[in-house]
Amino acid sequence: MSNELEFLSRRVASGKLSRRDFLGRAAALGVTATFANSLLSGAARAAGPIKGGTLKAGLVGGESTNSLDPALMMTQVPFAFGKCWGEMIVELSPEGKLENRIAEEIGSSDDAKVWTLKIRDGVEFHNGKTVTAADVAATLERHSDEKSKSGALGYMKGIETIKASGKEVVLTLKEANADLPYLLSDYHLIVQPNGGKDKPDAGISAGPYVVKTNEPGVRHGGERFANYWQGDKMGHADQVEVIVINDATARTAALQGGQVNMINRVEPKIVDLIKRLPGVTIRNHAGPGHYVFIMHCNTAPFDNNDLRMALKLAIDREEMLDKILRGYGSLGNDFPINSSYPLFTEIEQRKYDPDKAKFHYKKSGHDGTVLLRTSDVAFPGAVDASQLFQQSAAKAGIKIELKREPGDGYWNEVWNKQPFCASYWGGRSTQDQMYSTAYLSTADWNDTRFKRPDFDKMVLAARAELDETKRKQMYHDMAVLVRDEGGLILPMFNQFIDATGAKVDGWVDDPHQELMNGYALAKCWLQA
């Protein structure tokens, strides 16, 4: 690290230099933005968090139907509030490494089939009890039970037995899985007393904040937990509050009016306007989320790979990235993985090529129009994106007919039912998770009906492989298969775009989820 950079980053931390100026100078010194950012946050941390105050977030993604039961968490508000009151077994650090929380140590047998979690001493629940191995085991058991309707059930099914003995929890898997610790970082797996079996929605865990108010769809509030086990790292504000603001304009106005300190999901089209507001900082960063058009590989006419290839070549990704995301994203390449995943490898970028598309379209022998279903809820700007797709395809001689479906019921009636529609994926933390969720023949959410026994074998083999180089090659081969023969058209990866108001400090970009992987309220602080 050059001395000059270090000096500059300290000046930002002490408020003498703006963040943007710093990034500009860092770029002039030949430093990448990512590294400069991490430098910056390091300096801010060095300046030290300030305790006190109330940190408020205005977030989209909360309904009056929400519950504090971690198994049922689906949308952004329960997710972000869960990271305030919940404590995890293991978590992903902003750098993508595993960070041990309640588990002090995680070890596996050589074949990655038996995993041992050593439980940390002296972690306390909000109700005063100490977290034990039995609590962790009970939590995992509850999420493996069909009845809990847990969002983590899909992964938990792979665990055959869960045993607590002394300070250890031993998990035996049905099949080897080198990624198990990553799976345990799933946000549903908040450790609860007796696994939450007694009262799933009690809202008691061992996180930095104790639940004080819980009005689903309105607001959630927490007060700092005095006995939090790592109080130096998290839980700086005295109180945190999440206010549900589903309307984008109201959210921006609340940030502007100073009623909240941070908001999520700033629309790309207004980012440039918000940037200019005094005190407001846009926090945008790449993540694994992507916008897609999905074709069922087993339904006519999409059962023909030439037609699928024609459509993949007939989409103008650069135009879409530019017009729909206003550049706040990156190009997709028809496989669901990007550089935010460990073990990612570059593959040649697919480009808009009307001539080649025409060739494949002719070869497919398809005649007439192709019906694409779309809706506002598929992803922000989905209807516009579908129209762009229609126009770029028309230039290749492919007629796409658009059908706009109502947003209400889109995820029940259209997605994963109709053969060709617009959709989105939030991404997962490992490649294995992503492929197992949506590309295995047996996956419920195989929304492209990509059913290939050879691919399934590759997924299972890569899952059990502990050698990183070999594993990387396997994932590369899988990506090529999905890209060239699958039913996925992936024009772009979107970015998380959050915004913070004046005085919010301690922000660290986290590629895993929006709002610093949900930890913004717990990890940020208010400047004095």
Next chain:
Amino acid sequence: MSSPILKLIAQRVALGIVLLLAVSVLIFAGTQILPGDVAQAILGQSATPESLANLREQLGLNDPAYIRYFRWLGGVLTGDLGTAMSSGQDIATSIKDRLWNTLFLAFWAAIVAVPLAIILGLIAVRYRNGWVDKLISGLALASTSFPEFFIGYVLVYFFAVKWQIFPGISTVYDGMPFGERMQAIALPATALTLVVLAHMMRMTRAAILNVMQSAYVETAELKGLSAFNVIRRHAFPNAIAPIINVVMLNLAYLIVGVVVVEVIFVYPGMGQYLVDHVTKRDVPVVQAVGLIFAAVYISLNIIADIGAIVANPRLRHPK
């Protein structure tokens, strides 16, 4: 009060109850017609035949529809609205706070809007066809013609963002001090006032103008009463029936039709609660809210009816 009036009122109330029962049958029937049943909705995609059968047994869905209807009705009459499928919470408890919030907002909006509309209406009649009349009508019509969300955003822009007088987020909660609560609802109440103002004002104006054509108004004028006194003493009492009607209609709107304003100002009222549960297909909640809205409409209409009868001697003393 003479006994024919009491009889009339009793009749209206009885009619209202019959109507409400009819509505409850409709609501129940409507939710029965929807594809799938509650058990299927609860279990969703993960439904297996056995779990479906178990849950149906547990919820009593195997009984004939009329038995389920009476069971539901009995629950409603004893204040038990059931539990929400989506969150497992008791519906009556969660509705109580929301309904109270909605009524609170509607009350204060009405307190401002109703007298304002009537007074503006009276002034408009007094200076009819003059520039005052045209200004009042023009402004009121303009505020009604703008969609609610537009008015809401304009209010937020000036009062919450630019001048920062009132909060743009109207989240209210239990135990909030009265002053803060009033400050929080200032903007949504203003938006609602602007939305309902013109309808009531124009109706007041039209009703009074109608009466102004009559012979007795001319007599009053001829005997030398001032123009405002003519309106106040002679025209207004005779025009009150249609005014009550339109006021009640608008009050009903303030209670059941304010989803958009609730969303913009993030106000925890009934509208947002209903929408959330409709999208989740949470039938018990939708039934309960539907019934409450119907009750509000019917009772406000009864009040309007009775008000109109009491105000009109011809209806008060039917032949």
